[in-house]
Amino acid sequence: MEGKPLLQPEAERPVGLEAKDFNGTGDEVVSEPVLISDLRPLTSEQDMLRIALIGCGKIADQHVQAIRRIPDCIIVGLCDRELLMARQLAERFGINACFSDLHEMLEMTRPDVVHITTPPQSHYPLARECLQEGIHVYLEKPFTVTAEEAESLIQLADRKNVRITAGHNLQFTLEMLAMRRLVNEGFLGGKPIHVESYFSYDLGDRSYAGTFLGNQQHWVRQLPGQLLHNIISHGVARLAEFLDAEVADVIAIADQSPGLQGFGRNDVQDELRVLIRDNSGMTAFFCFSTQVRGLNQLRIYGPAGSITADITTGTVVRNPNRSYKSYLTYYQDFGMKELIERFYNSVRKGDPLPIPYREILLTARIMDKIFAQVYPAQGQRSEIRSRKSDVSGQRADVVRDSRIADLRSGVAV
Incomplete structure (x- = not known):
């Protein structure tokens, strides 16, 4: 036996306690129900x-x-x-x-x-x-x-x-948006002097890490930077926003954590430290770790102050250590909705791109330099493959x- 639905369909439910009102004289005036669909602009x-x-x-x-x-x-x-x-x-x-x-x-x-x-x-x-x-x-x-x-x-x-x-x-989390606003308002007192990005990654239990560690043909193992290649762009991109387009020096040091050594694979690195200097003399430091848990920060230092955005704790701290809690929503998607919506607005309305091409390219160039040092043999293969690419617009031979x-x-x- 079918009963009546507990709730009417959204488009049929009246808004308000009753579908009646009173005029200025106190007389009851029956009005038409107001539908939710009447209040919402319709888009075909x-x-x-x-x-x-x-x-x-x-x-x-x-x-x-x-x-x-x-x-x-x-x-x-x-x-x-x-x-x-x-x-x-x-x-x-x-x-x-x-x-x-x-x-x-x-x-x-x-x-x-x-x-x-x-x-x-x-x-x-x-x-x-x-x-x-x-x-x-x-x-x-x-x-x-x-x-x-x-x-x-x-x-x-x-x-x-x-x-x-x-x-x-992750460039568009609430914490990063708040940090960017402080920088644009001049809190640092001038151009940034030094930036630090910290990013940790939990490899989970042996079954998760073993999925790619135990399979030489897994797509992660086929990347020039292997595990690092699939993860570190989030942390590097945060630095690229503040660095000049041309990076003069990149020094990368990588190692394997004791946790990864237990898998018997000594050819995969999961600890990375990188020091960067651009042509203006500004420096940056990037730290990636699978041993340190729950670390996801950007620290930026200027002539008059410093700011730390911590995505894990949801805080933005500015020197001298005054803490401003991020306006966290119930649903935290780590900036994805914000980035996608800004990109769509650039498509529909001609708004500026949410991530300038300069930053995308700089992130890629820094990663190239990192992996050329961490995995020299892999880097040589990537360089050979890149030489075959036709930047003028023809399909790269690498995909043939x-x-x-x-x-x-x-x-x-």
Whole structure:
């Protein structure tokens, strides 16, 4: 037996205690119910920004959740080489169109923006395909495998008059926004003198780390910087915002933690310290660790003061140690919704890009220099591969191998 629903559909529920009012004389006046749908501006589907995702692994969940909180957007398609991955994501979030082929998805859904959330080796060819079609691209971190690939994509975006951004969402947490505001207001008393970025990563139990450590063919092991390559761009990007475009010196020291030594793999580094100096003489320090837990900070020093933004504790502290608690929301997505929304506004309204291309390229160049020192042999292979890339706009030879069919289709993270 079917009963009445406990709640009326949202569009049918009246707002207010009663659908009646009183005029100035005290006489009761019955008025028409006010519907929630009457208060909300309606946007037709054709006026919405059309979004598609390539790669339906774990990080794609966070993208979908953030996109659904942004007004006037609709997710029109999901693509993954493993169609089952696209279907499971679609079922959980009520998305209709699933694909295992990139070209088919682009043709059928006609997206305005594509989010690429696949392993880094596929970022360049997938982003290039989308840019060539005149589609804006949100590219997860790390932006590309090499700085030369990053330059090629940005040049292509400029030629096609479309926009591309990097998934450096930690630049847009509430703490980082507060720090940036203090810097812009002149709290430091001049140009920054020194910046420090601290970033820790929990490898979890043996089953998690063993997934890639025990498999030489795992995509993490195929990156020039291996484990470091997939993680450190968040911490390096925070430094790039304040450094000059040309970095004079990068000194990198890496080691393996005792925890990782227990896996019997001595060819993977998970402790990293980097000292950087730009052409203006400003210095920066980056620390990455899997041994130190819960460390996610940026410290910036100027002539008249210093500021520390701590994303883990949700605080922004400015010298002399006066603490300003961040305005934390119930749902903290570590800046992803803020970054995505700003990127969409740059697409729709012509607003400035949330992350300038200068910072994206500088992050990639610093990472190139780091990995060339930490993994010299890997760095040489990347340099050879980069020389084969045609920055003038032709497809890089690096993607002309047996992986191209898989890369075009999207790969689960």
